[in-house]
Amino acid sequence: MRGTVLYGPGDIRFEDRETPRIVEPTDAIIRIALTCVCGSDLWPYRGLQPIDGPTPMGHEYCGFVEEVGSAVRSVKSGQFVIGSFVTSDNTCPNCQYGYQSSCVHREFITRAQAPMLRVPLADGTLVPTPGVPSDDLMPSLLTTSDVLGTGWFAADAANVKPGATVVVVGDGAVGLLGVLSARQMRAERIIAMSRHEQRQKLAREFGATDIVTERGDEGVKRILDMTKGFGADSVLECVGTQESMMQAIHCTRKGGHLSYVGVPHGVALKGEELFFAHVRLHGGPAPVRRDLPKLIDFVLDKKINPGKVFDLTLPLDQVAEGYRAMDERRAIKALLRP
Numbered sequence: 422m423r424g425t426v427l428y429g430p431g432d433i434r435f436e437d438r439e440t441p442r443i444v445e446p447t448d449a450i451i452r453i454a455l456t457c458v459c460g461s462d463l464w465p466y467r468g469l470q471p472i473d474g475p476t477p478m479g480h481e482y483c484g485f486v487e488e489v490g491s492a493v494r495s496v497k498s499g500q501f502v503i504g505s506f507v508t509s510d511n512t513c514p515n516c517q518y519g520y521q522s523s524c525v526h527r528e529f530i531t532r533a534q535a536p537m538l539r540v541p542l543a544d545g546t547l548v549p550t551p552g553v554p555s556d557d558l559m560p561s562l563l564t565t566s567d568v569l570g571t572g573w574f575a576a577d578a579a580n581v582k583p584g585a586t587v588v589v590v591g592d593g594a595v596g597l598l599g600v601l602s603a604r605q606m607r608a609e610r611i612i613a614m615s616r617h618e619q620r621q622k623l624a625r626e627f628g629a630t631d632i633v634t635e636r637g638d639e640g641v642k643r644i645l646d647m648t649k650g651f652g653a654d655s656v657l658e659c660v661g662t663q664e665s666m667m668q669a670i671h672c673t674r675k676g677g678h679l680s681y682v683g684v685p686h687g688v689a690l691k692g693e694e695l696f697f698a699h700v701r702l703h704g705g706p707a708p709v710r711r712d713l714p715k716l717i718d719f720v721l722d723k724k725i726n727p728g729k730v731f732d733l734t735l736p737l738d739q740v741a742e743g744y745r746a747m748d749e750r751r752a753i754k755a756l757l758r759p
């Protein structure tokens with residue numbers, strides 16, 4: 422089998438790798454139907470997150486169960502499944518609290534940009550669909566594996582409520598699906614911060630009511646102007662830089678909720694800043710498994726079409742072009758077909 426491996430900054434190769442097989446009785450082997458490149462893959466691709474030698478890549482996936490270990494009960498071969506980018510037993514206290522991405526047995530999936538994938542803890546990680554979904558729904562189903570699950574968590578963690586004013590910082594795929602999620606949660610005003618025309622258009626399609634193109638202090642000033650000087654009820658930080666985090670904090674009203682779902686790189690908050698901000702912070706790696714059944718149903722019922730974030734489709738062996746296109750912001754998100 423060939424799969425995706427990162428060798429160093431800008432160096433993605435599609436090369437021979439061992440075909441995965443059952444290791445633990447709780448494993449499943451999935452034949453990947455669709456996978457994709459994540460915004461978080463760009464951190465190591467850009468050399469901003471060190472890697473320890475050649476690193477297999479990919480953590481968003483859906484596909485057909487090829488084989489299951491002897492202890493697996495809830496999925497069987499031939500079924501179409503979607504799983505979280507973090508494995509979970511779905512039974513430990515952290516899972517029961519709804520934080521499956523902090524499962525005491527968690528492992529991060531890292532080999533999904535390949536035709537076959539081993540998924541540990543299959544019972545607690547994978548969700549089967551009723552029957553095989555039609556081809557046109559598969560890209561949207563794939564998004565539930567991470568990017569939609571993360572956008573949804575961003576909106577949920579920012580306590581988006583009907584009638585709320587919401588600001589989304591970051592116009593990557595997660596931010597755009599944060600807009601979609603806030604819309605589903607019936608926010609009244611959804612302000613997307615974006616200076617990229619194509620992304621603004623998609624943000625509007627997903628439910629944004631306003632677009633703010635300014636960033637940093639200028640962006641904050643615009644948001645305050647739009648909220649009578651007080652800030653938004655809910656702010657979703659979907660980038661992970663110092664600038665975006667500060668922008669998000671300063672856009673939140675006193676007592677408002679700020680969520681952060683972008684993997685932080687070099688973010689440092691001063692205690693004094695936090696103290697006087699008077700905001701409620703909640704974030705982290707999205708517990709995608711918690712919301713998977715609901716989000717899968719939304720897609721199957723055609724209530725949402727999150728697959729629109731894929732504006733580039735490539736055969737899997739051209740995965741390097743997918744990374745390049747996203748790195749250069751030529752594409753919002755690259756869909757890969759094995």
Ligand SMILES: [Zn+2]
Nearest residue numbers: 511513516524
């Ligand atoms: Zn657990």
